[in-house]
Amino acid sequence: MKPSTQGAAGTGTGRVRTADAADPARSVRVPARPGAADTDRARGAGETVGAARGEHTHSEPPSPRPRALVQRSSVRGQVLDALRTALVSGELRPGEVYSAPALGERFGVSATPVREAMQQLALEGAVEVVPNRGFRVVERxxxxxxxxxxVRALIEVPVWLRLARTVPAERWAELRPLAEATVRAASSGCPATYAEADRAFHRAVLALAGNDQLVRIAGDLHRRAQWPPAGAPAVRGRADLIADAHEHTALLDALIAGDLAVVRALVGEHFTVTP
Structure with missing residues (x-):
């Protein structure tokens, strides 16, 4: 995905369903696990302690209505995916503070899995802990x-160019479905869907280098680059997403053809910062 200083595409799981915005009473609920009712009752006392720590549900910006109904068994994983979607789509606004209990009410779960997911996002640099209040979305x-x-360009561009000289055409052809998936995702106009497809394509290309650390570090940078900056439009427009996606297919065509000059030009353009 082409980095931009004006905002970036959102991220999503590809396994989400949009809630009915016309029905404010309809909130997204995470399916309960076996025995979750007893567990949540036991956690009630813990949530009271959380409130005592100052995780107020009043006097804070309205928390976004999560739109994801995910079918995975891990409640924490479901909440983490939905929060990532809310971050990159701008529903969780930069600079605002959100408490775990308030977000938990929106998800229909206890505050515990929300707090755990937010702590993971804090490790990733997306949010920061605000003692006795909750979590503030980092302003970029x-x-x-x-x-x-x-940094992404410094890491990825040399790898792409090296792979262009060493990977056979048939291996590049195997990535065609992923490149086409980015075009379909961009055409949908959903930034979350596009961001996931974009990362999947870049991850598959870098995986050809056989370096797991490279894939992990580049993937982390890619995700962080997709969070929108404060004061900018929350998401990129559909036309921008489609143009970015078509760069993937053009790159793949040049890689399959072994046209190194075209690959070099397209890679440079793909990682150019838009002013």
Whole structure:
């Protein structure tokens, strides 16, 4: 995905269903696990303690209505996926503080899995802990996004060019479905769906290098680059997403053809920061 200092596409799981915005009473609920009712009752006392720590549900910005109904067994994983979607789509607004109990009410779960998911996001740099209040969405400026874009380019561009010289055409052809998936995702206009497809394509390309650490580090940078900056449009427009996706297919065509000059030009364009 082309990094941008004006905002980036959102991320999603590809396994979400949009709630009916016309019905404010309809909130997204995470399916309960076997025995979850007893567990949640036991956690009630813990939530009271959380409230005592200052995780207020009043005097804070309205928490986003999660749109994801995910079928995986891990409640924490479901909440984490939905929160990531809310982050990159701008539903969780940069600079605002959200409490685990308030978000838990929206998900229909206790505060515990929300708090655990937020702690993971804090490790990733998406949010920061605000003692006795909850979690603040990190505000990112143009400079930080430009720095992330520069680091991504420094890591990925040399790898792409090396792979262009060493990977046979048939291996590149195997990535065609992933490249086409990014075009379909962009055409849907859903930034969360596109972001997931975008990361999947880049991850598959870098995996050809056979370096797991490279894939992990580049993937983390890619995800962070997709969070929108404060004061900018929450998401990129559909036309921008489609243009970005078509760069994937053009790159793949050049890689299959073994046209290194075209690959070099397209890779440079794909990782160029948009002013």
């Amino acid at each position: 400026g143009d400079r930080e996004l430009a720095e992330l874009a520069e």
